[in-house]
Structures are given as C-alpha cells and as structure tokens.
Amino acid sequence: xxxxxxxxxxxxxxxxxxxxxxxxxxxxxxxxxxxxxxxxxxxxxxxxxxxxxxxxxxxxxxxxxxxxxxxxxxxxxxxxxxxxxxxxxxxxxxxxxxxxxxxxxxxxxxxxxxxxxxxxxxxxxxxxxxxxxxxxxxxxxxxxxxxxxxxxxxxxxxxxxxxxxxxxxxxxxxxxxxxxxxxxxxxxxxxxxxxxxxxxxxxxxxxxxxxx
Amino acid sequence: xxxxxxxxxxxxxxxxxxxxxxxxxxxxxxxxxxxxxxxxxxxxxxxxxxxxxxxxxxxxxxxxxxxxxxxxxxxxxxxxxxxxxxxxxxxxxxxxxxxxxxxxxxxxxxxxxxxxxxxxxxxxxxxxxxxxxxxxxxxxxxxxxxxxxxxxxxxxxxxxxxxxxxxxxxxxxxxxxxxxxxxxxxxxxxxxxxxxxxxxxxxxxxxxxxxxxxxxxxxxxxxxxxxxxxxxxxxxxxxxxxxxxxxxxxxxxxxxxxxxxxxxxxxxxxxxxxxxxxxxx
Numbered sequence: 001x002x003x004x005x006x007x008x009x010x011x012x013x014x015x016x017x018x019x020x021x022x023x024x025x026x027x028x029x030x031x032x033x034x035x036x037x038x039x040x041x042x043x044x045x046x047x048x049x050x051x052x053x054x055x056x057x058x059x060x061x062x063x064x065x066x067x068x069x070x071x072x073x074x075x076x077x078x079x080x081x082x083x084x085x086x087x088x089x090x091x092x093x094x095x096x097x098x099x100x101x102x103x104x105x106x107x108x109x110x111x112x113x114x115x116x117x118x119x120x121x122x123x124x125x126x127x128x129x130x131x132x133x134x135x136x137x138x139x140x141x142x143x144x145x146x147x148x149x150x151x152x153x154x155x156x157x158x159x160x161x162x163x164x165x166x167x168x169x170x171x172x173x174x175x176x177x178x179x180x181x182x183x184x185x186x187x188x189x190x191x192x193x194x195x196x197x198x199x200x201x202x203x204x205x206x207x208x209x210x211x212x
Numbered sequence: 213x214x215x216x217x218x219x220x221x222x223x224x225x226x227x228x229x230x231x232x233x234x235x236x237x238x239x240x241x242x243x244x245x246x247x248x249x250x251x252x253x254x255x256x257x258x259x260x261x262x263x264x265x266x267x268x269x270x271x272x273x274x275x276x277x278x279x280x281x282x283x284x285x286x287x288x289x290x291x292x293x294x295x296x297x298x299x300x301x302x303x304x305x306x307x308x309x310x311x312x313x314x315x316x317x318x319x320x321x322x323x324x325x326x327x328x329x330x331x332x333x334x335x336x337x338x339x340x341x342x343x344x345x346x347x348x349x350x351x352x353x354x355x356x357x358x359x360x361x362x363x364x365x366x367x368x369x370x371x372x373x374x375x376x377x378x379x380x381x382x383x384x385x386x387x388x389x390x391x392x393x394x395x396x397x398x399x400x401x402x403x404x405x406x407x408x409x410x411x412x413x414x415x416x417x418x419x420x421x422x423x424x425x426x427x428x429x430x431x432x433x434x435x436x437x438x439x440x441x442x443x444x445x446x447x448x449x450x451x452x453x454x455x456x457x458x459x460x461x462x463x464x465x466x467x468x469x470x471x472x473x474x475x476x477x478x479x480x481x482x483x484x485x486x487x488x489x490x491x492x493x
Binding site for chain 1: 262311312324443448
C-alpha cells in the first residue's frame with residue numbers, strides 16, 4: 001500500500017471542486033471525501049454485480065483465491081460489454097448498474113475484504129451507509145447509462161475472474177481507468193444525498209396527493 | 213428469409229447504437245432548463261455526448277442492451293414460425309456483431325446462453341398485418357428500469373387511489389417516488405389500464421414505442437399525460453436521481469376495457485435510453 005500521504009488532489013473550476021483520486025484508496029483518502037464532491041478516478045478498479053456479491057457473501061473465498069487485492073479497492077457495480085480480441089479483451093460499453101440490488105451483501109463484503117470505495121448508480125440503503133461509516137468506505141455515483149462515454153475513460157482490461165462461471169456481465173473485471181468521472185453521493189461521515197432527495201420527493205408527493 | 217434475417221441484424225444495430233431523434237431532442241431541451249453549474253446540467257451534457265459517441269462509433273449506447281422485445285405484424289398467409297426463426301438467427305448474429313451483451317440466463321442452471329436466445333427470450337408478440345408488409349418494432353428494454361416498474365390493483369387506499377383516472381395519476385407518481393434515481397432518469401412512462409394483469413403490462417410497454425411528440429387521440433388521456441409530466445418534474449429527483457427539474461421526458465397512456473370487478477394499472481418505466489426502432493419488410 002502507498003504511504004500515509006493523501007492521494008486526493010483538488011482543483012477548483014466553474015462547476016465546483018473536482019478531486020483527483022489515485023486508486024487504491026486509503027482510509028485517509030476516504031475521510032477527505034464528502035457528499036457533493038466531484039471526483040476523477042485514476043488507476044485500477046474491479047467490477048462486481050449480483051453474482052460476484054452473492055458468491056463473496058456466501059462462499060467467503062480467501063483473498064488468495066481472488067486475483068486482485070481488494071484491500072482499498074474500488075468495487076464498480078457494472079456488467080460491461082467486452083469483446084475478445086487477439087491480445088485479450090476490449091471494453092466496448094461500461095456504465096453502472098443499479099446498486100440497491102446488492103444492499104443485503106455489501107456491508108459484509110466491505111467488512112470482509114477491506115473495500116474502500118463502491119461505485120454504481122442510484123445509491124444504496126441504510127445498512128451500507130452504516131458500513132461506510134464503520135469501515136471507512138465511500139459510495140460514488142457515476143453517469144447512469146453513459147456507457148460509451150465512460151468506456152472511453154477505461155483504458156485497458158487488465159484481467160478477469162470468474163468469466164467461465166458467471167459470464168461476461170457477471171464476471172469480476174479488472175479495469176484500468178483514466179479520469180473516470182463520478183460524484184460522492186454517500187460518504188463515510190454518515191451523509192447520503194439519495195436519502196435527502198428521497199425525503200424531499202416524498203414530501204412533495206404527499207402535498208400533490210393530499211396524503212397525511 | 214436470409215435477407216429478412218440480415219435486416220433484423222441491422223435493426224438491432226440501429227436500436228442499440230442510435231437513440232430516436234425525438235428523445236435526443238427532448239434531452240437537449242431539458243439540458244437548457246437545468247441550472248448552470250448544476251449536477252443535472254452536467255449529467256445531461258454527458259448523456260448527450262454519450263449518445264453522439266455511440267452513434268458515430270456505432271457502439272451500444274448502454275452496456276445493458278436489455279431484453280429484446282419485438283412487436284411484429286405479419287401479413288395473412290405468411291408463416292409466423294419462419295419470421296420467429298429469422299429473429300432468433302438474427303439475435304445470435306447481432307450479439308456477436310453489434311455486439312450485444314449476452315443477457316439470457318437459464319433459471320435452472322443459472323448459465324448464460326451466451327447469444328441472447330433462450331426460453332421466451334427474446335420476447336416476441338405477433339399479430340396480423342392489415343397490409344402486405346411485415347412490420348417489426350424492436351425495443352431493447354433495459355432491466356434496471358424494468359425492475360422499478362409497478363403493477364397496481366385499484367382501489368389502493370394507501371395512496372387514496374380510487375377506480376378512476378385520478379387513481380391512475382396517483383399510481384404513476386408513486387411509481388416514480390419508489391424508483392428514485394435507480395433506473396437512469398429522466399424516465400419515460402408507459403401506462404396501461406384494463407381488465408387483466410398480462411394485458412396491461414403489455415399495453416404499458418407498447419406505449420413506450422410511441423413518439424414523444426405524438427398526442428393521445430383521447431383528449432382526457434392527453435390532458436392526464438401532460439399533467440403527469442408537470443407533476444413528476446416537481447418531485448426534484450432529476451437526471452441520474454441527483455436532483456433537478458427533469459425527472460421525466462414523457463408519459464404515454466393506453467386503455468383497454470375493464471371488468472366491473474377489476475381495475476389494473478401498470479406503470480412501466482423506461483430509462484432515458486428508450487431504444488426503439490422499426491423495420492418494414
């Protein structure tokens with residue numbers, strides 16, 4: 001692991017503060033992030049969705065069985081379109097999938113494997129929010145549906161795990177990214193932008209429908 | 213039938229890589245209404261750039277190339293089985309060529325078939341065509357948005373939803389609040405109302421094939437569609453669900469007659485990438 005120096009660098013622009021993050025993440029990196037921060041990610045991350053979560057949760061494979069160090073890793077909820085090429089694999093499209101589906105698995109996986117970042121879309125629930133706080137982890141929201149826009153920022157497929165067993169969409173892909181954009185929407189300090197927006201929308205709904 | 217097969221491969225490519233003009237136009241207009249410097253505005257700009265790159269590079273604009281749903285009209289005396297076989301062959305070829313993400317998973321073995329074909333996959337609905345052409349309408353339905361669609365049985369006291377169009381309005385608003393930002397807003401809503409569960413879910417999906425610019429031929433429904441767009445956009449969920457003025461781009465409602473004892477309402481959600489394309493052959 002990299003030393004104690006924070007790898008999060010900030011830069012101000014018209015649209016607000018943008019932070020550059022070098023992966024993997026340290027606890028210090030995570031604690032320096034708050035809801036609303038826009039971040040650009042650099043380095044290697046791994047994908048994992050329904051099947052990977054179910055597997056890590058139930059089988060609890062030893063870290064030695066997994067070909068990527070999940071300690072400090074960013075786990076991206078994504079089932080990409082990948083084309084097999086002579087030299088390996090090329091990523092064609094790779095936007096986020098809905099994160100809430102793995103809510104029942106995520107807290108244990110964060111705790112077991114020392115994951116420091118989750119990225120997906122739509123946010124997660126109370127249990128994950130608590131796990132972010134307990135273990136020093138952050139939830140990043142990337143651009144839903146912008147699969148080729150994001151693919152252009154995924155520079156290389158560095159490896160894959162469970163491709164034969166789980167198939168293309170459900171395998172764990174190791175991806176090298178450059179300036180991949182996302183927004184902190186759930187932080188390690190207990191704040192969730194999703195919860196705030198949901199509450200406001202329900203207040204408005206009640207007013208529109210005349211409900212108590 | 214090989215040329216039909218090849219045309220269906222092209223239809224897949226068109227649907228997966230280029231969003232219909234009316235939706236792109238609607239997203240462009242929406243971007244203008246969002247505040248400068250807001251997440252909503254930045255999100256819509258990225259979405260529009262994504263649409264442009266996908267079209268230019270002929271790559272799928274979303275990695276979830278969805279469940280292919282075909283609405284097919286076949287002339288009298290043409291074999292539906294032959295058309296179905298062409299669709300299946302084209303699906304296998306398109307999965308390789310476009311490429312599409314293999315999405316068909318066997319319930320028993322949990323294995324992915326690898327080519328987007330399987331039991332009841334793709335989804336194909338047939339009816340007879342009034343003329344001599346075969347018409348294939350293809351929708352690539354993302355599953356994130358399929359997951360947040362809802363079926364209601366009215367009355368539904370929790371929402372004070374009675375058996376009338378105001379009850380339908382309540383269901384639509386409730387569905388969006390439950391969905392929040394989980395399924396790629398701004399959303400497009402297809403609503404189906406009628407007597408049986410299977411019929412309203414299909415009817416709702418058919419509504420998602422309509423052009424955003426079209427006007428419902430039933431005045432009362434046209435007014436409800438407009439009212440729902442305005443009200444949904446007051447909920448503040450916004451593009452990506454991170455806040456903003458644009459939560460929906462369009463609401464389309466279809467009705468069947470109902471049974472006196474039943475009033476089913478399906479609210480089917482599409483993500484902003486309502487990928488639909490037509491082939492006339």
